[in-house]
Amino acid sequence: MDQDNKDIKRSEGTQSGRTRRRREQVISVAQKLMKERGYDAVSVNEVAEIASISVGGLYRYIGTKSDLLEMICDEINLGVIPEMRKAAAAQTDQADKLRAAFSVYWNRVWDYASSISVAYREYIHFPEEFKQRHTKEQADIANTFAEIIRSGISDGTFAEVDAYVLSYQMLLLSHIRVLKGWALREYDKMAIFEENIQLVLARLRLK
Template identity: 25%
Template sequence: MTQKKQIPSLVKDPKLVKKRREQMIEAAVSLFIEKGFHKTTTREIAAKAGFSIGTLYEYIQSKEDVLYLVCDSIHQQVEDRLLEAMKEKENSLESLKAAMKHYFMVLNDMQDQVLLIYQETKSLPKDTLHYVLSREEQITEIFEEVLKKGIEDGSIHLDPREIKLMAHNIVVLGEMWVFRRWALTKQFSLEDFIEKQTRLIVDQLSVAK
């Protein structure tokens, strides 16, 4: 994965930096969703976070730094919830089912934030954009690892050459709910969508169909 960007801070207390940046992220997500990145000012972010513009610039150097922190936070939440869902399953096929279910549920819970990433990351500097995109790839790699383990334990039947493609298929199926929910919700509930898309994948992977 591309190396994580280190954002300089004038404040040297790590706990305080973490706390203030979390406040910034929460404020910025709300404002970016409402107004968009370009129409939101750092002064508005500071005010919504509950401190002065001077204090804001003790913890970041630019509005692009705030956008980077927002994107990284969103990806981390998705990844953490996905990994938590996969614990203590009897085999990799069951882990995959659990991962898909919770991945789709996380995207539903965070649909505005996910849309924000796709809409606003173009505003990031090139090196920072590469890191944010690599976080997206890291989530895909979680599914790749489950598929590899399933081939090894015999619970998943898949040509190893197709692992990466299948992992990307799963990720895109989840994102479909975010990008096409305006049409999908006319016919499907989230539960229906999860059940049908999981069955679509599992039917292709199960040894005993």
């Protein structure tokens, strides 16, 4: 590669990194403001000002104000299923596969609890198309758990259960910090994780 092409590639990489950081800044500001005051009390102009970006620049990332909510939520599940599958594939025992996949999702939800809290509260403001996409993303995550559970049932590792129902119970358990975080402030996240994975494995344990 000649020097001119190297310079172009370096410039493209710098621009890409700058764009990504700017997007992350916009998401961080929008999430903070909406958590503090709610969707209706936050303006696009305010987000742009606090994020140190022009309103015109902000509209490079969004078409409408509700797109800010979509940006917040898109970050939550971005790449999580491949991470879950990779973690599960690194294990041989079915229980360890389920634990590994659950741990990935658990940590993702724990780390993005504030954003998820905003999504719960402001769900009414999402466009219908996004609601449908979000529902599918949740179904795909649940199905990742269900696939491991069904595989364990098939090879005799796990007891017969309704894998669909249990997989959605795992989603709900993962959201415990969002739903009941006020009651768990004194607890370590992995201690809570261990309690919850043991609940799941107890249900799957052969009698």
